Amino acid sequence: MPEIFVRLDRCVGCRSCEMACATEHSAGKSLISAASEHPRPRKRLYVEMAEGTKLPMVCRHCEDAPCASVCRTGAMTQDPETHIVTRDAEKCIGCWMCAMVCPYGVVGRTAEGRVALKCDRCPDLDVPACVAACPTHTLVFMEAEDFSELLRVDAAARLARGYRSRA
Amino acid sequence: MVIMMKGVKDRSIDPASQEMLASASRAGLETAWDRFDKQQPQCGFGELGLCCRHCNMGPCRIDPFGEGPARGVCGADADVMAARGLLRALAAGAAAHSDHARDVALTFQMMADGRAPSYQVKDKAKMKRLAAEYGIAGDSPTMMQDLAKSVLSEFGQQQGTICFTRRAPAKRVAIWQRLGIDPRGIDREIVECLHRSHMGVDADYVNLILHGLRTALADGWGGSMIATELQDVMFGVPTPIRSRANLGVLQADSVNVIVHGHEPLLSEMIVAAAADPELIALAKSKGAAGINVAGICCTGNEVLMRHGVPVAGNFLQQELAIATGAVEAMVVDVQCVMPALQSVASCFHTKLITTSPKAKVPGATHMEFHEESALDTAREIVRAAVENYPQRNRDRVQIPDFSSEVMIGFSVEAILSALGGSLDPLLGAIKNGSVRGIAAVVGCNNPKVKQDFGHVNLVKELIKNDVLVVSTGCSAQACAKAGLLLPEAAGMAGEGLRGVCQALGIPPVLHMGSCVDISRILVACAAIANALGVDISDLPAAAAAPEWMSEKAVSIGAYAVASGVLTVLGTVPQVLGSANVTALLTKGAAGVVGGRFAVEPDPFSAARVMIDHIDRQRARLGI
Numbered sequence: 001m002p003e004i005f006v007r008l009d010r011c012v013g014c015r016s017c018e019m020a021c022a023t024e025h026s027a028g029k030s031l032i033s034a035a036s037e038h039p040r041p042r043k044r045l046y047v048e049m050a051e052g053t054k055l056p057m058v059c060r061h062c063e064d065a066p067c068a069s070v071c072r073t074g075a076m077t078q079d080p081e082t083h084i085v086t087r088d089a090e091k092c093i094g095c096w097m098c099a100m101v102c103p104y105g106v107v108g109r110t111a112e113g114r115v116a117l118k119c120d121r122c123p124d125l126d127v128p129a130c131v132a133a134c135p136t137h138t139l140v141f142m143e144a145e146d147f148s149e150l151l152r153v154d155a156a157a158r159l160a161r162g163y164r165s166r167a
Numbered sequence: 168m169v170i171m172m173k174g175v176k177d178r179s180i181d182p183a184s185q186e187m188l189a190s191a192s193r194a195g196l197e198t199a200w201d202r203f204d205k206q207q208p209q210c211g212f213g214e215l216g217l218c219c220r221h222c223n224m225g226p227c228r229i230d231p232f233g234e235g236p237a238r239g240v241c242g243a244d245a246d247v248m249a250a251r252g253l254l255r256a257l258a259a260g261a262a263a264h265s266d267h268a269r270d271v272a273l274t275f276q277m278m279a280d281g282r283a284p285s286y287q288v289k290d291k292a293k294m295k296r297l298a299a300e301y302g303i304a305g306d307s308p309t310m311m312q313d314l315a316k317s318v319l320s321e322f323g324q325q326q327g328t329i330c331f332t333r334r335a336p337a338k339r340v341a342i343w344q345r346l347g348i349d350p351r352g353i354d355r356e357i358v359e360c361l362h363r364s365h366m367g368v369d370a371d372y373v374n375l376i377l378h379g380l381r382t383a384l385a386d387g388w389g390g391s392m393i394a395t396e397l398q399d400v401m402f403g404v405p406t407p408i409r410s411r412a413n414l415g416v417l418q419a420d421s422v423n424v425i426v427h428g429h430e431p432l433l434s435e436m437i438v439a440a441a442a443d444p445e446l447i448a449l450a451k452s453k454g455a456a457g458i459n460v461a462g463i464c465c466t467g468n469e470v471l472m473r474h475g476v477p478v479a480g481n482f483l484q485q486e487l488a489i490a491t492g493a494v495e496a497m498v499v500d501v502q503c504v505m506p507a508l509q510s511v512a513s514c515f516h517t518k519l520i521t522t523s524p525k526a527k528v529p530g531a532t533h534m535e536f537h538e539e540s541a542l543d544t545a546r547e548i549v550r551a552a553v554e555n556y557p558q559r560n561r562d563r564v565q566i567p568d569f570s571s572e573v574m575i576g577f578s579v580e581a582i583l584s585a586l587g588g589s590l591d592p593l594l595g596a597i598k599n600g601s602v603r604g605i606a607a608v609v610g611c612n613n614p615k616v617k618q619d620f621g622h623v624n625l626v627k628e629l630i631k632n633d634v635l636v637v638s639t640g641c642s643a644q645a646c647a648k649a650g651l652l653l654p655e656a657a658g659m660a661g662e663g664l665r666g667v668c669q670a671l672g673i674p675p676v677l678h679m680g681s682c683v684d685i686s687r688i689l690v691a692c693a694a695i696a697n698a699l700g701v702d703i704s705d706l707p708a709a710a711a712a713p714e715w716m717s718e719k720a721v722s723i724g725a726y727a728v729a730s731g732v733l734t735v736l737g738t739v740p741q742v743l744g745s746a747n748v749t750a751l752l753t754k755g756a757a758g759v760v761g762g763r764f765a766v767e768p769d770p771f772s773a774a775r776v777m778i779d780h781i782d783r784q785r786a787r788l789g790i
Contacts, residue, residue: 015228019211022232031211032743035231042234111234133208 001082004058004121004128005147010138011047013054018043020133024122039111044119045130046106056139058130059106059119061085067098067107067118076116086120089113179483179618181648183414183567187487190565196511198486203614215744216249222366231744241366249745250372250379251364253721256741257379258360260722263502264683265353265390266525267430269322271397274432274538276315278401285436285541289403293580297396301330318393324352331396331686332388334693338702339731342760343384348377348729350385357382372748380729380760387726392686398469402435405472405576405680407585407673412647414484415570416477417493421459422450424552425479425488428500429681431469433522433536434462436545437498438470446549453556458549463488464503465640465681472576472680480648481619481641482716483612486511489519492563496552500536501526503611503717516558520548573652577637577677579690585671590698592671597707598790601663603633604781605695607688607727608676609642610712610720613738619645621713621737621770626651628774630675633661634781637691640682642713651676685723689730699788704731704761707784709777713737713770724764728752731761733780735773739766 019031026034026041034041045058065085068078075091076098078084094114099107108117122128131141140147175188178200191198212218217229219239227239229248238244243251277283288294294314295305301317303310321329329350333340343349350356360382363369369378417423424441426434440446441458450458461479462470470476479488482503488494489511496518497508509530512519521527522536522544532551536544586592596602606629612618622645626636638646646652651659657668660675668675679687696703710727712720714737727734742748757763767773
C-alpha cells in the first residue's frame with residue numbers, strides 16, 4: 001500500500017497542501033466555491049514551523065493506531081487491509097481521547113460540531129489532494145520501499161559528490 | 168507527482184498551433200503550455216488575492232477558510248489585500264500603455280523639432296483635428312511643437328483634466344466628477360496607486376477601487392488614446408485592407424523577419440527597411456526569394472492595420488513561430504515578449520533581437536533603437552536577419568500550411584466612411600433591431616483557456632445573435648485565424664447582421680487594431696452615445712476579455728467598467744478571496760458607474776450574459 005511520506009528538507013511553507021485538503025473535503029470541491037461555503041471546509045493536515053524548519057504534519061495511519069484503540073464508541077476504526085484509520089462522525093461523541101493519544105497531534109475538530117476530524121487519505125482520489133497540490137514534492141505518495149530508495153539514491157549521490165571532490 | 172501530458176487538441180483549437188505543439192513536443196521543446204502544467208497547482212492564496220508582499224513584516228496570507236489568520240501583520244483584512252493587489256496590477260497595466268504613449272509622444276516631439284528624420288506626418292488633417300482639441304490653432308507655425316508639448320504635459324501634470332476624457336458624453340464626465348475619479352494627470356494616478364497600496368495608507372477597499380478606476384480612465388481616455396491618435400498621425404489612419412493570418416504566412420524560400428511586441432515606432436521602420444532594394448538584393452544573393460515581414464501580438468496588429476503586413480500569430484504562438492525553424496530574426500520591443508523566447512531561439516538559427524533599453528533578454532542580440540537613427544538601425548536589424556538566412560537548417564523547417572484571409576483596418580474613421588460618412592445607417596440598424604447591439608471582444612491568450620477557444624466561440628455566438636463585434640489585440644488575431652474577419656463571414660451571422668454586413672461589404676467582426684486601440688472603441692461608443700443623446704452606459708453594448716492574462720487587461724477592464732460598460736472576464740481575477748471586493752466589482756459598480764464586471768469562463772454562457780444585457784439595454788431605450 002502506498003503511504004504519504006514527507007521529505008523533511010523541502011517544505012517552503014506555502015500551505016498549498018492545507019488548502020487542497022480543505023478544498024477536497026468541501027461540498028463543491030473547488031477552491032473558488034469552497035472559500036464561500038458554510039460550514040467552512042476544514043483541513044486535516046497542518047504545516048508547522050519548528051526549530052526554523054517548515055513541516056507538513058499529516059496522519060501516519062499507524063499500525064495498531066492509538067486513536068482507534070482508545071476510541072470507546074467505535075467511531076475511530078482502522079481498516080484491517082488498507083490500515084487507513086477513519087472516523088464515523090455519527091458515532092463520535094467528542095471525548096477527544098483520540099486527540100490526546102495521537103503522537104503527532106493531527107486529530108482536529110470540525111468547524112461547527114464537537115466531532116473529531118482527521119485525514120481519510122482522500123477515498124475518492126488516486127493520489128491524496130495534499131500530495132497532488134505540493135509544489136515542491138515535499139509530500140509524496142509511494143510504497144515505503146520506494147521512498148527509502150528515493151532517500152537512498154539521494155544519499156548515495158551526496159556521498160559520491162563528497163568523495164569525488166575530496167579525491 | 169507526474170503530470171499527464173495533455174494532448175495538443177486540449178491546448179489549442181488552432182490547427183497551426185496544434186501541428187507545431189506536436190512537433191515541439193517531439194523535439195523536446197518546452198512551451199508556455201508545458202510550463203503552465205509544471206506550475207500546477209498554482210498557489211491558492213495568490214489565486215484568491217489573499218497574499219501580500221507589500222512590506223517586510225510579511226509576506227502575509229489570509230486563510231480563506233477562516234481557520235487561520237484573518238488579517239496580515241499590519242491588520243489588512245481580505246478586502247484590503249485583494250483591493251491593494253488589484254490596484255497594483257492595474258497600475259502596472261496603465262503604466263505599460265502610458266509609457267508606450269509617452270515614447271510615441273516623445274518621438275512626435277523629436278520629429279516636430281526635426282530630430283527624428285525617419286518619421287513623418289502621414290495624416291496632417293488628423294493632426295490638425297487633434298491640435299484643435301488641445302486649443303492649438305491649426306495654422307500656427309509651431310503647431311506641431313505646441314501639440315507635442317500639450318500632450319506630453321498631460322503625463323506629468325498635477326491638476327486639471329486630460330483632454331481626450333472630454334470626448335466622453337457630458338453625462339459620463341459628470342459621473343466621474345461626482346465620484347472624484349476624473350483623472351488629473353496620467354503619471355500622477357499611477358504613482359498614487361503605488362502610494363495608496365503601500366503599507367499603512369489606504370485601508371478602505373471602496374476608496375482603493377475608486378482610485379483604481381480613476382487610474383484606468385487615465386489609461387483608456389489618456390495614455391492609450393494618445394498612443395492611438397499620435398500613431399495615426401505619424402503612420403496613417405488605418406483603412407480597410409486585406410491580408411492573411413497564421414503561421415502559414417511564413418515563407419519557406421524567403422528571409423522571415425517577425426516583429427513582436429507593441430510599439431509601431433519600431434515595426435514601422437522594420438517594414439520600411441524590409442522594402443529597401445539593397446537589402447532585398449542582398450537576400451537574393453543569399454539564395455532567398457525576398458524578405459517577408461510578419462507580426463505577432465500588437466505590433467503585428469499595428470502594421471497589419473496600416474500596411475497589410477501578415478500576422479504570424481497571437482500571444483501563445485510566439486514560441487511556436489520560432490519552432491518552425493524558418494525565422495531568421497524575431498525583433499521585439501516591449502510587453503508580452505516571453506523571457507522563454509531565447510531558449511527556443513537557441514535551438515534554431517533564429518536571432519532574437521531586443522531593441523528597447525527597457526527590455527533586454529539574456530542571450531539575445533541587443534540592437535538598441537533610438538528615434539534619431541531609427542531607420543538606420545532597422546536596416547541593420549534586417550541586414551542581420553538576411554545574413555542569418557544561410558544558417559537556416561532546411562531539414563528542420565516546418566511551416567504549418569494554415570493561414571486565413573482577413574479584411575482589417577477598421578479605425579473609427581474607416582467605419583464612418585464604410586457607413587457613408589455618418590453614423591445614421593448604424594444607428595438605424597440598431598434601432599430597427601437588425602443589429603441587436605455591439606460587443607467589444609478583446610484581450611490576450613492564456614494557457615488557462617484552450618488557445619482561441621474563448622475568443623472564437625464567444626464571437627461566433629455573438630454574431631449568430633446579430634451582435635456586431637469589434638475586436639482588437641490577440642482576440643482580433645484569433646478571429647483573423649478563424650476566418651471571421653471577412654465579409655464572407657457574414658454567412659455565420661444572424662439574418663439581421665448578415666444583411667447589414669452584406670449591404671456595407673464589411674465583416675461581422677471589425678478589427679480595430681492593437682490593445683491601445685481599444686481607445687478607438689471608446690471613441691466609437693462616445694460618438695454613438697452622443698448621437699443618441701444618451702450615456703455610454705445606456706447603449707446596447709457589452710465587452711469581454713475571454714482569455715485575458717496581462718496587467719494591462721486589468722486596466723482595460725477597469726476603464727471599460729468606469730466608462731459604463733458591462734465587461735465579462737473569461738479567466739478569474741485574483742480577488743475572489745474578498746467577498747466585498749468581488750461584490751463591488753460584479754454588482755455594486757453598476758449602481759455607481761453604470762458598468763460592472765462579470766466572470767464567465769464558458770464562452771457560450773458569456774455570450775448569453777452579454778446578449779441578455781444588450782436586450783435589457785434595448786428595452787430600457789425603448790427600441
